[in-house]
Structures are given as C-alpha cells and as structure tokens.
Amino acid sequence: MSSVPESDNQGPVPITVIEPASPGGRLPVAEIWANRRFLVLMVRRAVQARYKDTFLGIFWAVAQPLSYMLVLNLFFGVVARFSAPGIPYPLFLFCGLVPYQFFSRCAVEGAASIRGNSELVNKVYVPRLLLPLSTVGNIMVDFMVAFCLLVAMALIYQVPPTMNLLALPLLFLLLFAAGTSMAIGLSVATVYYHDLRVAVPVVMQMWFFATPIIYPASRVPEAWQVWYGLNPMVSVVELFRWSVLGTAELPDPRVIGVSVATILVVMLVALHFFRKLESNVADRV
Amino acid sequence: MSDLSIKVEGIGKYYELGANTASLARGLVGGLRRLRRGQLPLPRRAAQRAEKPGMWVLRDVSFEVRKGDVLGIIGRNGAGKTTLLKILSRVAVPTEGRAEIHGRVSSLLGVGTGFHNAFTGRENVFLSGMLLGLERAEIERRFDDIEAFAEIGSFIDTPVKYYSSGMRARLAFSVAVQLASEIMMLDEVLAVGDAGFRKKCLEVMRNLRSSDRSVLLVSHSLGYIQEYCNRCILLEKGRIVMDGPPDEVCDYYLHHMFPVTERSSLKDLVEREGDGRIRATELYLEDFQGRRLHQPVSGEDCVLCIAFETHTEAPLRDVDIGLAICDQHGHWITRLSTYVNDAVFEQIDGGGVFKCRVSRMPLTAGDYGVGLRITSQGDVLDYIINAGRFTIYEGDFFGTGRLETHSPVLLMHDWLWERAEA
Numbered sequence: 001m002s003s004v005p006e007s008d009n010q011g012p013v014p015i016t017v018i019e020p021a022s023p024g025g026r027l028p029v030a031e032i033w034a035n036r037r038f039l040v041l042m043v044r045r046a047v048q049a050r051y052k053d054t055f056l057g058i059f060w061a062v063a064q065p066l067s068y069m070l071v072l073n074l075f076f077g078v079v080a081r082f083s084a085p086g087i088p089y090p091l092f093l094f095c096g097l098v099p100y101q102f103f104s105r106c107a108v109e110g111a112a113s114i115r116g117n118s119e120l121v122n123k124v125y126v127p128r129l130l131l132p133l134s135t136v137g138n139i140m141v142d143f144m145v146a147f148c149l150l151v152a153m154a155l156i157y158q159v160p161p162t163m164n165l166l167a168l169p170l171l172f173l174l175l176f177a178a179g180t181s182m183a184i185g186l187s188v189a190t191v192y193y194h195d196l197r198v199a200v201p202v203v204m205q206m207w208f209f210a211t212p213i214i215y216p217a218s219r220v221p222e223a224w225q226v227w228y229g230l231n232p233m234v235s236v237v238e239l240f241r242w243s244v245l246g247t248a249e250l251p252d253p254r255v256i257g258v259s260v261a262t263i264l265v266v267m268l269v270a271l272h273f274f275r276k277l278e279s280n281v282a283d284r285v
Numbered sequence: 286m287s288d289l290s291i292k293v294e295g296i297g298k299y300y301e302l303g304a305n306t307a308s309l310a311r312g313l314v315g316g317l318r319r320l321r322r323g324q325l326p327l328p329r330r331a332a333q334r335a336e337k338p339g340m341w342v343l344r345d346v347s348f349e350v351r352k353g354d355v356l357g358i359i360g361r362n363g364a365g366k367t368t369l370l371k372i373l374s375r376v377a378v379p380t381e382g383r384a385e386i387h388g389r390v391s392s393l394l395g396v397g398t399g400f401h402n403a404f405t406g407r408e409n410v411f412l413s414g415m416l417l418g419l420e421r422a423e424i425e426r427r428f429d430d431i432e433a434f435a436e437i438g439s440f441i442d443t444p445v446k447y448y449s450s451g452m453r454a455r456l457a458f459s460v461a462v463q464l465a466s467e468i469m470m471l472d473e474v475l476a477v478g479d480a481g482f483r484k485k486c487l488e489v490m491r492n493l494r495s496s497d498r499s500v501l502l503v504s505h506s507l508g509y510i511q512e513y514c515n516r517c518i519l520l521e522k523g524r525i526v527m528d529g530p531p532d533e534v535c536d537y538y539l540h541h542m543f544p545v546t547e548r549s550s551l552k553d554l555v556e557r558e559g560d561g562r563i564r565a566t567e568l569y570l571e572d573f574q575g576r577r578l579h580q581p582v583s584g585e586d587c588v589l590c591i592a593f594e595t596h597t598e599a600p601l602r603d604v605d606i607g608l609a610i611c612d613q614h615g616h617w618i619t620r621l622s623t624y625v626n627d628a629v630f631e632q633i634d635g636g637g638v639f640k641c642r643v644s645r646m647p648l649t650a651g652d653y654g655v656g657l658r659i660t661s662q663g664d665v666l667d668y669i670i671n672a673g674r675f676t677i678y679e680g681d682f683f684g685t686g687r688l689e690t691h692s693p694v695l696l697m698h699d700w701l702w703e704r705a706e707a
Contacts, residue, residue: 124399125375
C-alpha cells in the first residue's frame, strides 16, 4: 500500500535553475503557456462554484447586473429623469454597465488575487501571473453571461443590429486589455501597499461616475473631451453603445486615441512593475 | 546521465527589516518628496535601498544532493531551514547564489501545504498535478492511488477548508508521493497527522532512500533524521556548520549548539533558606559520559548535577538531598532523593558535585522546574524552591520510532495477550 512509485522516465528530467531575480525582472510567457491547463481549471472551478453549487445557479449571474441596472434606472431614469438621445434609458444604462462592471471587478478582485491566495503563494511555486489571470478569466465568464443578457435586451427593445457589431471583437480586446492590465498591476501593488485592498473599491466607485454610464459622454463639455478620454472606459463604454445599439454616434477619434494610448500605457506600466516585483512577493504576502 | 539531483552554490537570502511596513501613505509621501526634488516619483531602486537595515538569513550555502539521498536539515529556530526549502522550491527568490534542480519538485512547507481552500481535495490534486506539469490523463490514472494512500475517505470531495490539519497533511503527502516527482521537500510534515499515517510516511521515506528520487527533510525530531536520512546538514545563523552522516551531525548539534546559559547558576541567589553550611552553586545536566547535556531528550540517559561548596570546618553528617521536579504549570511530578534511594551521604567534608543519574529520561517533551533541598541530620542546609529549569526535547523513548507526546510521563512497558482457555 505504501509502495513508492518510481518517477516516470518519460522524456528528459526538467532542469530548473534558481537564481536571484534579475534587475529587469522577467515575464514568464512560456511558463504561463505551460500552465494553461492550471489556468483553465482554476477558472472553471471558480465559475462552477458560483453557478453550479449555488442554489439558484446561473440566475445570480443574470440577476446581479440586472438588478443593479434596475436600481440605477429607478433613481436616474425614473426619479431624476436622466435620458439618452434615441435609446431607451434602461438599455443605455445596461450597455454601459456591462463593460464597466467587468473593468471594475478586474481592478477590485485583481488587487486581491495574490494577497488573497497567500496559502498558495507561500507554500508552493505557482507562477504568480496565473493568479490575476485566473481572476480575470473568471470575471470574463460573468461578463459573457451579462453580454448575452445585453443582446437579449437589445432584441426586446427591438434595436436593429447594424454593421457596427463587426467591431465587437476589437472592443472586447480593448476591454480585456484594460481589465487585465488593472488586475496584473494592482495584484502586485497590493502586496506592497496593503491599503490598496481598501482603496481600490472606493476608487472604482468614484470611477463609475467618471465614466459615461448613467449619462452620455456628450454631456461633458467639448473642451474637456480629450482629457475625459484619459479614462479609457469612456471610449470603451461609448464604443460599446455605438457597436451594440447602433444608434449612438461614434465618439470623437481623438478621444478614442487618448483612451487606447492610456490603456497601452497602463498595460506597459503594469507589466513592468509585475516583472520587477513579482519575485519578492512571497517575502511579503 | 549523472545522478545529480540538486546542486546548490552559494545561496544567500537577505531580508530587509521592516520591509513589510510599506504603506500607501508613505509611498505617496516619498513620491511627492522626490517630485519636489525634481526626480521621478518612482519607488527607490534596490541599489539606493541597500543601506536599509536587514539581515542575511542564509549565506554561502552550498551542497549537492544525489538521487536516492534523503538529506536531513537541522538547526535551531531561525537558522534558515525553512527559507532554504522555500528557495529550492521556488516559493522565495534568493538574493545571491545559484541552484540547479534536476527534476520536478513537490514541496510540503508546513501544515498549509499549498492547497486552494475553496477547492475540494479532488480538485486540488489536479491543481497540484498540473503545477507539476503533468497531463490530466496522467493525474487521473494515479488518482485512485492518491485517494487510497491519503485515507481521507469521502472528504476527497469536500473543500479543503473543512479539512483538519492532519487531513491536509495526508492529502499533501500522498500527492507528493504518488505523483512521483523526482524531488520531495518536507518541512516538519511528520509533526502532524496521527500515528498510523506517520508510520506510513516513514515507511515511504525508508523506501525512497534507495529509489531514484531524493528527499530534503527538515525536522526538529532528531530521531527521525537519524533513522531516515543518509546525510544531514546543520544550519546555524544561515550558514552550513556541518555536513555529514546524520549520527555525527545530530550528536554535534546536541552537544555544541546549546549555549551554556541554560545552566542555572545559584551562587548569588538570595531567595533560599537554610543555615548555609552547604550552598549549591550550579545546577546542570550531563550525559553518562560526563559531557554537558544542553538538550536532553526523552528516553536518553542523563545526570542531574548539583555543584556545591561547603562553608563549615566540621564534616557534615547524614546529608540528604531532595530534588523536586515540577511541570511548567508548577505541578509537582516527582521527587528524586537520597533518602528513598537509601543513598544518604554519611559524611561530606568538602565541596564538589552531587550527581543524580536518571536512566532513560521518562518525561515527555516540555519545560520543567527543579526544587532543591539539602539537609543534614534533619537541619536544612540549603533550600531553593526555584533552583532551575530545564527543557526536555522530543525523543524516541520506546525505541520504536513512535512518539508519545500527550502524556506527561513515559513508562517502559510491554504487552502480551493471554488467551482465554477454551
């Protein structure tokens, strides 16, 4: 019963070299690829935990953004009488909410992804990048469910599909890039600055109002538009409406340019710091 | 192909003191200050931080492990044992040096064991296997063995957070053994789990010794190290002090690494009674060969020594010595006396050392206190309630490799079955 299996001699024995972190750090792309199945398993398990193992299952994935939208609609649409040009307000709201929630959750949950897994980080070797990435993957699944809901809602409101939908893959890419960058950057930053765990949710709440979700971006004065674009979610949300609802006009290309540039900068900064700081994470978690 | 398993060359690890206290506020203030000085508001570089106080928890550590080696790592708390395993299992990064690991590593660093709490045991087996680089089918093929070896029954489908530490250890150990990684690193894992499982682990360890796998074992139980390792290194203050056969290294550790401060000097003690014709000056432990014993172990022979001086011209008659031993809560456990032993010293006419030999120390691991009373013909000469303390360490009292740690006292005993007559 307690016989010891010999190690398998399938292929050469892997040789690992352990060395001090190089000053430039490293980005373990090959390692992430080698561990892709681990990533998939982590995501699948987290999704299962939420959808299968809970009493109402997938209902929650639908109910959560929907109820949020209904509350916002009640306060801003019905009571405060916000409106959007040519689009039913609830649909307008939801179309902004879906991408924003993805982004915001990436920031909040990504920030906790390494610190919250100290058990794992401190005890076994896990390529740390897998932790924020699996968190993002997990949120991505929720996003897809919410997005289907958005499509269903557009159909109910009889919004005709347009050619703009063809831009969706690009938009997804932009949104995922923004969310993933936030998650990666904040995951390692939170290890160094513990306050971030508390600060990030607060900031994301304010960020919500700095993003054209309950109001159209056109409400922001013309002179500020380019600066406004520094919040990458401005373009992402506006482009989502343009693509899915087909009615809103394309945002100012300068604003889009600023937003895309911001996302790229955030991504480079996040990867840079991750590379540099990742190696010492276990000393601090 | 060579039989090299691990090669460690000059590994060192420097920890900054207070590194954990970074806060956003301090970071922001520092950034603003740098902005005002016209610098970029980025965190300081490592080079600029070099003057920060810290300490080397490991330095110049070099050794090699060959296939089939079971290497014990011993040393006091804080000697760097766990840090070394963390570096070799890539959980932490060294500050200097280099190591080569030939093969996949399963590491069990303490009770935590690196499971994902929300996942079931089954899922964690797959996660661990995938981190080891195994294919899903490969893990599935071995799953039954893992489950059987761990003996945790239906808990395999329960999230790990509901596991006891013993169950965690069982699962972790069986994953490590059954997934057949070439190298296992174990840090104090034998301390958890019940006797049955411990026995099973030890059996595995014994079998590993001649296999093509290798093991690094950190343990405070020198008994295990001596029995299961074929080599041992002793770490002290982050450096390797000794590297050699386990018996020699453990022996050296026991006899040289404990500071002399553990003996209690009684010379200047005032809290005592008695007329002072005899004054105990020191209380300490020795082994039967007369060497100072700084880390007595259950089951080991030892001598309680009372150094004393006399302060009288006339010889002292019928000197009776009593040593009372209490546990750490002050409960009296037993008394050693010359009276019950019928060994009262008829005449003492000069200083020296009273020695009380105890074969096979029957106390379990723990802290003990000693009270001392010396009388002569009924007159109290020296009486010290708190004469000293000593610590007994876990040891193989019964000589079976199995430890009894819960009861205060150990009795030598044996068992037989007298069959009922038909």
